[in-house]
Amino acid sequence: MDTATQEKWDRASRTFDLMSAYGPEWRWRPAKLRLFERMNPDAKILFLALGTGLDISCFPPGRDITAIDISPKMVERAKERVAAYDGNMTAQVMDVHAMDFPDDSFDQVFTSCTFCSVPNPVAGLLALRQVLQPGGELHMFEHTGSRLFPFSAMMKLMSPLASKFGPELDRDTVANVRAAGFHLVEVNNIFLDTVKTIHAVK
Amino acid sequence: MEKRLYFIFGDLVANSFVATVAGALTAWLIGGAWGMVPGMLAGMVLGMAIALPLTLALLFPVLGVMEVMAPCMVSGMLGGMWGGMWPLAGAGILQWGIGTGVAVVVIIYAINAAMSGPQEVGG
Numbered sequence: 001m002d003t004a005t006q007e008k009w010d011r012a013s014r015t016f017d018l019m020s021a022y023g024p025e026w027r028w029r030p031a032k033l034r035l036f037e038r039m040n041p042d043a044k045i046l047f048l049a050l051g052t053g054l055d056i057s058c059f060p061p062g063r064d065i066t067a068i069d070i071s072p073k074m075v076e077r078a079k080e081r082v083a084a085y086d087g088n089m090t091a092q093v094m095d096v097h098a099m100d101f102p103d104d105s106f107d108q109v110f111t112s113c114t115f116c117s118v119p120n121p122v123a124g125l126l127a128l129r130q131v132l133q134p135g136g137e138l139h140m141f142e143h144t145g146s147r148l149f150p151f152s153a154m155m156k157l158m159s160p161l162a163s164k165f166g167p168e169l170d171r172d173t174v175a176n177v178r179a180a181g182f183h184l185v186e187v188n189n190i191f192l193d194t195v196k197t198i199h200a201v202k
Numbered sequence: 203m204e205k206r207l208y209f210i211f212g213d214l215v216a217n218s219f220v221a222t223v224a225g226a227l228t229a230w231l232i233g234g235a236w237g238m239v240p241g242m243l244a245g246m247v248l249g250m251a252i253a254l255p256l257t258l259a260l261l262f263p264v265l266g267v268m269e270v271m272a273p274c275m276v277s278g279m280l281g282g283m284w285g286g287m288w289p290l291a292g293a294g295i296l297q298w299g300i301g302t303g304v305a306v307v308v309i310i311y312a313i314n315a316a317m318s319g320p321q322e323v324g325g
Binding site: 018019020022023024026027028143146148150151154158184185186187188189190191192193194195196 | 208209250254261262263264265266267268269270272275276279310313314317318319320321323324
């Protein structure tokens with residue numbers, strides 16, 4: 001377990017809802033609803049990172065979802081939202097780099113603002129690929145770096161500071177998905193080229 | 203394209219606010235006293251430095267993450283640039299701040315409209 005990352009997100013859990021529950025979630029809600037609509041009713045679904053469970057209100061009902069997060073305090077705060085979900089949902093503390101699941105055990109994987117924070121994103125995506133069935137789907141909602149000036153320069157400048165408290169700002173997640181051996185199906189820009197949904201298959 | 207009035211109005215107010223505060227502080231600190239080019243460059247850096255905490259502490263929780271951070275950093279940079287170049291004061295700061303904020307939001311919305319949606323993924 002990556003204890004440094006765990007401690008960082010345990011600390012962030014105290015103010016996570018205050019910072020994210022209103023503006024960011026409301027802004028992103030339409031795009032997240034469209035993304036999570038793709039959760040298949042008969043699929044075994046892995047969701048990461050759970051955080052305090054803010055995304056759960058965007059999930060369609062009746063799905064079979066296993067949610068993980070590296071931070072025990074985040075999972076603790078998510079408990080009520082997990083329990084209130086109208087479907088089969090469990091939450092576990094787990095590092096994406098060291099998951100306990102058998103190979104090929106999920107039909108779909110969903111991520112939400114996750115691979116801006118996973119310390120080794122390609123290794124994390126490779127681990128997801130391993131637990132996905134052949135032909136299984138990866139659906140991501142992520143903020144990434146930008147190719148547009150001046151945003152690209154600003155994000156590179158701010159990323160070292162931002163990563164001390166939360167996510168990195170200049171990740172090339174689309175390239176990382178490719179590097180992990182996924183076949184890209186769709187990349188959809190939500191805001192400029194910095195917020196996007198990504199659909200890929202194993 | 204954002205169509206919710208809360209966010210459109212919020213983006214306009216946020217960017218105008220950041221540009222005005224950055225302009226006022228850089229005008230107070232530099233205000234054209236360093237000459238045009240050094241004042242402009244120092245003002246841009248200072249403007250971004252002022253925009254960052256304003257954005258993270260005040261605007262991020264109510265308006266969003268990238269959608270507020272990216273434009274507000276530009277508004278702060280431009281507001282700081284005006285304040286570094288010229289001895290702005292009073293209504294002049296407000297005019298430049300609001301003008302800058304509105305212009306940045308309009309340009310970002312236009313770029314976003316052109317960029318959003320499905321992208322070519324290639325092989």
